[in-house]
Amino acid sequence: MLTLLFDGIAYGMLLFVLAVGLAVTLGLMNFVNLAHGAFAMLGGYVCVMMMTRLGVPFLAALPAAFISAAVVGVVLERTLYQRLYKSSHLDQVLFSIGLVFMSIAIATYFFGASQQPMALPPYLRGQVHFLGLDFGVYRIFLIVVVAALTVALQYIIEKTRFGSQVRASVDNATAAAGLGINVNRVFALTFALGSGLAGLGGGLGIDVLGLDPTFPLKYMVYFLLVVSVGGTGTIKGPLVAALILGVFDVAGKYYLPQIGGFVIYALMVVLLILFPAGLYGRRT
Amino acid sequence: MTAPATRVGASEAATTVGRLPDGRWSALEIAFWVIPVACFFLLPNYRVLGSQVLITALFAVSLDLILGYAGIVSLGHAAFFGIGAYTAGLLAVHGWHEPLSGLAAAAVVAGIAGYAVSFLVVRGGDLTRLMVTLGIGLMLWEAANKAHSITGGVDGLSGVTIDPILGLFRFDIGGRTAYLYALVVVFVVFVVIRRVVNSPFGLSLRGVREGGKRMPAIGAPVPRRLRTIFTFAAAVAGIAGALLAQTTQFVGIDTLGFPRSAELMIMLVMGGTGRLYGGLVGAAIFMIAQDYLSGIDPVYWQFWIGFFLIVIVLFAHGGILGGLDALRARLRGRKP
Numbered sequence: 001m002l003t004l005l006f007d008g009i010a011y012g013m014l015l016f017v018l019a020v021g022l023a024v025t026l027g028l029m030n031f032v033n034l035a036h037g038a039f040a041m042l043g044g045y046v047c048v049m050m051m052t053r054l055g056v057p058f059l060a061a062l063p064a065a066f067i068s069a070a071v072v073g074v075v076l077e078r079t080l081y082q083r084l085y086k087s088s089h090l091d092q093v094l095f096s097i098g099l100v101f102m103s104i105a106i107a108t109y110f111f112g113a114s115q116q117p118m119a120l121p122p123y124l125r126g127q128v129h130f131l132g133l134d135f136g137v138y139r140i141f142l143i144v145v146v147a148a149l150t151v152a153l154q155y156i157i158e159k160t161r162f163g164s165q166v167r168a169s170v171d172n173a174t175a176a177a178g179l180g181i182n183v184n185r186v187f188a189l190t191f192a193l194g195s196g197l198a199g200l201g202g203g204l205g206i207d208v209l210g211l212d213p214t215f216p217l218k219y220m221v222y223f224l225l226v227v228s229v230g231g232t233g234t235i236k237g238p239l240v241a242a243l244i245l246g247v248f249d250v251a252g253k254y255y256l257p258q259i260g261g262f263v264i265y266a267l268m269v270v271l272l273i274l275f276p277a278g279l280y281g282r283r284t
Numbered sequence: 285m286t287a288p289a290t291r292v293g294a295s296e297a298a299t300t301v302g303r304l305p306d307g308r309w310s311a312l313e314i315a316f317w318v319i320p321v322a323c324f325f326l327l328p329n330y331r332v333l334g335s336q337v338l339i340t341a342l343f344a345v346s347l348d349l350i351l352g353y354a355g356i357v358s359l360g361h362a363a364f365f366g367i368g369a370y371t372a373g374l375l376a377v378h379g380w381h382e383p384l385s386g387l388a389a390a391a392v393v394a395g396i397a398g399y400a401v402s403f404l405v406v407r408g409g410d411l412t413r414l415m416v417t418l419g420i421g422l423m424l425w426e427a428a429n430k431a432h433s434i435t436g437g438v439d440g441l442s443g444v445t446i447d448p449i450l451g452l453f454r455f456d457i458g459g460r461t462a463y464l465y466a467l468v469v470v471f472v473v474f475v476v477i478r479r480v481v482n483s484p485f486g487l488s489l490r491g492v493r494e495g496g497k498r499m500p501a502i503g504a505p506v507p508r509r510l511r512t513i514f515t516f517a518a519a520v521a522g523i524a525g526a527l528l529a530q531t532t533q534f535v536g537i538d539t540l541g542f543p544r545s546a547e548l549m550i551m552l553v554m555g556g557t558g559r560l561y562g563g564l565v566g567a568a569i570f571m572i573a574q575d576y577l578s579g580i581d582p583v584y585w586q587f588w589i590g591f592f593l594i595v596i597v598l599f600a601h602g603g604i605l606g607g608l609d610a611l612r613a614r615l616r617g618r619k620p
Contacts, residue, residue, distance in 0.1 A: 084597070084598075087597075089411070091597045093357060093359070093414065094549065094593055095593070097590075098589075098590040098591065098593030098594040098597070099594065100590070101593070102586075102587055103590075105587035106587065108583045109583055221418065221422060224415055224418070228412070228415050262423060262426045265420075265426065268419045269419045269420065272412055272419070273407070
């Protein structure tokens, strides 16, 4: 039971890293980006390829996953995404579905349709015995990494100059630009940060979620879920939502395997109906 | 409904707003419907594909009703298509082989499901709608997947046998009956849809799409209008699904899947939204291209479809028919 809760929390933490970037684009910049999972997939593939082809250690491959996803993110943002900030949601949906399809096709072309194998380094495998319970080492690693990231993010958004520029640009882009903030640059950097975190999450998640070309579609719902349930404007909202989803998903699959993913979808519909603006919605 | 709307100046024709809908069939529309009839005689080897194109076209038009006319973004429209397909399929498997009543039953069941869902969809903004429709579609997929004993799960529902239509026309292997059956049903339903869209009710939907906040001010009950059209569109999607089940005598679980909802949206946008024929044209082009290209390599197909989608969104607003309209308006503008 406690082990299950622990696994759920680790899973939720992972979802949080994957989805927090989407919380920014979708929640703050109001862009329906269904292609967010594609950045996570990119990070995952970079991570796997560096480890298996180049023999780079896991811990060194993770930053590479972050950087490559962030770079691709900023390039796409400058060339394509920024043209659609003012478009209708339908256009954004279609555009990002197009990106998802392309990313799936590209991944299949280069890496094949099968699951990518990945071997964790020995020090992250196995179990730790503590208070009569078994905890997976990798799960602990996940929780620690994500907790550190969350604190760092909170600090960046709340305390740094860049963070206040982000908040200002999101609240009122025109006024922010009038005060001399380079809104375009702020959005590009934010987008890069979000995509990078997704890439990092993709790398971290290979062992838990698996990695194959359908990744962006398979987990799209989870990302959207975290953001729309968590609401926007805070770091706390998506984190709480991700933890709830993680625990419910793991518990649902353990206790009620015959109905599988049903629990999570039902939960999502119910939560969306009860809290149309998210658990911590800004707009009330 | 009468004359004054038929003479429209070139400047007004350029914007679609200036024209009041009338019930008349223009020569172009009639010519359009001659094409599928001609295909039946000219391309006898493509009747199976042809019937699938017709069915998908109807499905695309049903999405156009809620997306193009009412402005509701739905990512789970395949749910109703699947409900219709499974309704017709299950009826036939369990001993009810009459096709027309099967269609009606599918329409009713899908319509009821649509009515139930519409209450959830009407609440909230674009994003909530998107998520709710997506979630409901995925939930149904999971349900069909897990209820293996009823639906056949991922293996699909086979053993669908259908009696001859009206006791006269037997379904044959070459798809002759299937094609004509699909054509007649699609045409009849299309006529109904066309009537609905051009009615005052259809106009009020466009009003909601263009300015949801202003419609209540002139006394239009917005949520009720949206619920009505959502239910209607779900029923039409159910009919399309049932047609597919009856003509292919099989129901696959992919009828419910997210890719089908997404592809449908792509077809509609390729053809052009909010103009009925956009769905028909888009579905035809999409299906024929898919048949051609995915024969070469399914991965390329997915790449190119994604690519074209992005190009359409960025550069070719209004899809194929929108582009043609703009072209026509331009030509007309040039010669006074």
